[in-house]
Amino acid sequence: MTRRPRVSGFDYVVEGLADHGWALCHGFLDGAEIEALAALSRERRATFQHAGIGRAAGRALDTAIRGDDVLWLDEGDPDAQALLERLADLQATLNRSLYLGLATLECHFAAYPAGAFYKRHLDQHRGQDTRAVTVVLYLNRDWLPEHGGQLRLYTEAGPVDVQPQGGTLVVFLSDRFEHEVMPANRERLSVSGWFRRREAAVL
Numbered sequence: 110m111t112r113r114p115r116v117s118g119f120d121y122v123v124e125g126l127a128d129h130g131w132a133l134c135h136g137f138l139d140g141a142e143i144e145a146l147a148a149l150s151r152e153r154r155a156t157f158q159h160a161g162i163g164r165a166a167g168r169a170l171d172t173a174i175r176g177d178d179v180l181w182l183d184e185g186d187p188d189a190q191a192l193l194e195r196l197a198d199l200q201a202t203l204n205r206s207l208y209l210g211l212a213t214l215e216c217h218f219a220a221y222p223a224g225a226f227y228k229r230h231l232d233q234h235r236g237q238d239t240r241a242v243t244v245v246l247y248l249n250r251d252w253l254p255e256h257g258g259q260l261r262l263y264t265e266a267g268p269v270d271v272q273p274q275g276g277t278l279v280v281f282l283s284d285r286f287e288h289e290v291m292p293a294n295r296e297r298l299s300v301s302g303w304f305r306r307r308e309a310a311v312l
């Protein structure tokens with residue numbers, strides 16, 4: 110039996126991705142770091158834009174599919190360095206352990222007002238983009254099941270509900286799992302990110 114090389118802190122993520130394509134990491138950042146990110150998200154909340162699903166879709170249609178507001182993060186953002194460094198560690202680990210060839214990261218804050226949801230979807234439009242791995246980090250402290258807002262991941266073994274509890278990171282292969290965000294009865298804060306492979310060369 111061959112053993113995978115030991116990886117720092119992300120063993121479960123590597124194993125989960127290798128074995129079934131998705132994984133959870135509790136305590137991806139420590140409590141103080143999560144609080145600081147939640148505070149940053151709230152501080153910038155007024156500059157979030159309603160998330161669109163495509164250029165042709167009007168706002169009413171958008172809201173019937175997804176109701177979150179987003180703010181893209183700049184990789185040089187000095188206030189998000191703890192997050193970005195930890196994600197860079199994860200990227201390096203996945204490349205080293207699973208040869209995923211992840212080249213870039215794009216990520217945004219998301220805020221789902223009470224009642225908002227995101228209908229079942231796939232993050233990668235098959236064959237059309239290079240999103241390889243989705244990551245979502247939750248920022249609400251003290252999230253309870255009765256608040257709703259679960260991420261429902263449609264796995265081969267059936268749906269799995271992830272509680273959007275502050276500090277939890279969910280990681281999954283972008284082209285493999287449809288998923289949806291269930292409505293919550295309180296504001297739900299997160300950071301969503303996508304690791305991309307390099308664009309395929311145009312032949």
Ligand SMILES: O=C(O)CCC(=O)C(=O)O
Pocket residue numbers: 219227232245259260288289290299301
């Ligand atoms: O916030 C989540 O749990 C998932 C968000 C999502 O599916 C997305 O932004 O594509």
Ligand SMILES: [Fe+2]
Pocket residue numbers: 230231232288
């Ligand atoms: Fe998604």
